[in-house]
Amino acid sequence: MKQRLESLKQEAVEQLGGVADVAQLNDLRVKYLGKKGALTEILRGMGALSAEERPIIGQVANEVRGVIEALVEEKQAAFDHKETESRLAAEKVDVTLPGRPMTQGSVHPLNQVIQEIEDIFIGMGYRIAEGPEVETDYYNFEALNLPKNHPARDMQDSFYLTEELLMRTHTSPVQVRTMEAMKGEVPVKVICPGRVFRRDDDDATHSFQFHQIEGLVIGEKIRMSDLKGTLLEFTRKMFGSQTQIRLRPSFFPFTEPSVEVDVTCVKCGGDGCRVCKDSGWLEILGSGMVHPRVLEMSGYDPEKYSGFAFGMGMERIAMLKYGVDDIRHFFTNDLRFLQQFSRI
Template sequence: MDKQFEEWHTEIMQQIHAAQTLSELQSLRSHWLGRRGIITLAMKGLSSLSIEERRSQGQQLNALRETVLDLLTSRQQEMEMAEETTQLQREQFDMTLPGSWPQTGLLHPITRTRRFIEDVFLRMGFSLEYGPEIEHEWYNFEALNMPANHPARDMQDSFFINVPGMVLRTHTSPVQIRAMKKYQGRLPVRIIAPGRAFRRDDDATHVPMFFQVEGLVIDHGITLADLKGTLTTMAQELLGTDIRTRFRPSYFPFTEPSVEMDVTCASCGGTGCRVCKGTGWVEILGSGMVHPVVLTNGGYDPSQVSGFAFGLGIERLAMRIFGIDDLRLLYQNDMQFLSQFQSYIGRPIL
């Protein structure tokens, strides 16, 4: 072997043996075999030699290169194995250490309340219907007897999007029209429509994004007595037979006559507090007999059939069931707050 190559071989052996870390080994690899390494540049310089010298030195350089690669690879494997052994010795498993319990998940109080409501109405013969959250203004307003520039729209501050005629639905009531269109005049209609709605409200009993359950019944001879009986049964199933309720006259453009249903405030038990604004009552839903215009827009003849509808706020009902005094707490994702309802057994939550 050429004397220069023998010196390189000896030097490489010494350097690889002296290397103590993988980073030092990588530096040696770059120094000798990298793009500008000593052996690499020597191989590039073979082109300036004669054919005989090129053949002789080329064979020696290739042999040296292969030897260096083998030495580097072997030394790297030794270092990695030694490092792994050291780490295993340092991280021995201690059987005496106490174990850790995995954190148990749970359904959000709003989801649990929604499932409870659905169970109650499904047992009463209702079916589930759903509608889009980005709704056309015709379904959200016009079809529900709220034409453009109608003052009733001021009651529902809306989030509009950059698509003409489309809005984040302000209530789940548009599902009434979609359900009537789906049934195409068939009777009876008994549906509930759970889902999200959006309004620019934010206080102890209102949030910009909230959940509702819309209810609709259409058939021959439906009266306000059917509405009151259904909602009273629902309240007793959800809140207990000792719950106090009251119905107050109200106004909704899509029902006539219209009533609001209140239940005893969960925070003060009816004595008056900031949640119920000192009245002792908290409104949980609005309802009434379906307006003839709405029936007509849905494809039904108001002279032949009648119906009632209601919109139930799930958050307010969850506040009543779980004893929460501020609706906004439900949306702060505070696990310490939410976890207190994990073992809740006051009512049979599904």
Template sequence: MKEKLEALKVEALEKLREVQDPQTLNDLRVKYLGKKGELTEVLRGMGSLSAEERPVIGQVANTVRSAIEEIISAKQEAFQEQETLKRLQAEKVDVTLPGRRLPQGGIHPLNRVIQEIEDIFIGMGYHVAEGPEVETDHYNFEALNLPKNHPARDMQDSFYLTEELLMRTQTSPVQARTMLAMEGEVPVKIICPGKVFRRDDDDATHSFQFHQIEGLVIGPNIRMSDLKGTLQQFVKEMFGPSTGIRLRPSFFPFTEPSVEVDVSCFKCGGHGCRLCKQTGWLEILGAGMVHPKVLEMGGYDPEKYSGFAFGMGVERIAMLKYGIDDIRNFYFNDMGFVKQFRGV
């Protein structure tokens, strides 16, 4: 059996040295080392050997296997190097070709408007405050003078997770949380940007998810004239220096008195056009003086301090600013739509 193994080694090495392609190499590997290969066939006869001969023949067999595997491995490596060299030669890069410009990204119009509004109010000394999107009923409603079963809650028909947890319907809870965190310190001067959620119609002007930016100022002797002056400065920077505002009486549970705020149409200068529906005015936000009960629940003495608050929908501002007639365009991921705002 030893002679058979030595002869098999000589034969295998001679044939493997002559191999010129990977397929032949693989065929010879199977022929000599496979489960039904010649080396396996020889070793099947070891059962007839004596106990003294088996270790000797086993060692010879291992030597033969190692010699065959070594030359197969060397041949495989050589073929791989040849294949790599051929691929490199075939895939040469022409460095004289002009480079390909990568598509340039841009800021989404909603993020652009949010940043612009934040910059305006930060320039007026405001700080940006944030809070959770999953809110408690207490902060979302009760701390804002909307007790349970209050009819005004119907205006914000909501997504409830439990009886006490819901997706926030406004960013006003951030104001309530900030007041409690300030522990009665003044002044409070914040804006609260973020997503809000309401069960609403899905049409050109409504969405179940949208963005709000609300503002809150608290201090001694804060008056309605301070609110008007602040909003006047904001609209001039947002829509142009000739933009004016008007305040119309309204109702919000957390402010008293409350107002709706309109801006003079920046497209027609207040003369009347399609954008303002011939009225010369565009509604943009709600505002008012902070209700004494809200101040008290936030830890402020309404006899000593007063404040004003305002809130605006970012989508509403963006639609007016850029002449967009369908709120759903902001969320369709239409690249043709988004690309329009790269250089805005």
């Protein structure tokens, strides 16, 4: 058995000396040192040896194992070093080359418009109020003079979650919650930005999800002229100092009287063009004097207090301001579109 071990050592040394790659090295390691390898096969015969021979053969076997393992480790280290050298050569960096510029993001165009509108109204003394996107039927409709089965509810095709919960169709519920929180105190002067949801068509001018900013003012002797002056100031800061507005009679259940507000066309300045269909005017928002019943339901005496409210779609304002012809551009995350609005 000692002779077999010596022969095995000599054979392994010769084989390992000529190994060409890591795969061949692994094959030889398994061949000589594996659980079913040549050395293990020889050692299985130690049971037939006498008690005096076993320590001697065991010592020889350990020496043979040590020689083979050392040689395997030496070859593995040589292959690792060679691989490292090759990788370093391939990955060499020319430090004299100019650096690559970092690509920076920018504020989304919708957020830019929202921030601009917020700044305008904060400058006029308004504060920002927020509320939940999942609303109760009471706050979304009933407290706004839209009782159940009211035909005007069809104007806002809604996503109902239960019989009493829905995705809010406008940010007007925030106005009601604000009035309730104020407990009849004045003045109330807030804007309510946020996302709203309606079962609407998906086309160039409609989306099931969009953004609104609504405003509310309540106090003593608030008049329609205050509403007109406020909206004129807003539109001139938003679209330019030459902008004019006009108010057209309309209907909203939560305001009386109600008006639609138009601005002179941002493209032609009122002369008439394709954008405004040669009318010189573009519709931007709805508004009106807060309905006495809405005031009363929220804890305000309509005989003592009055107020006005308005609401506008952010996408509509952004489309007019930037000349965007498809509302879907705001939601597709197309960098070719978004990079046009970078402030960097």
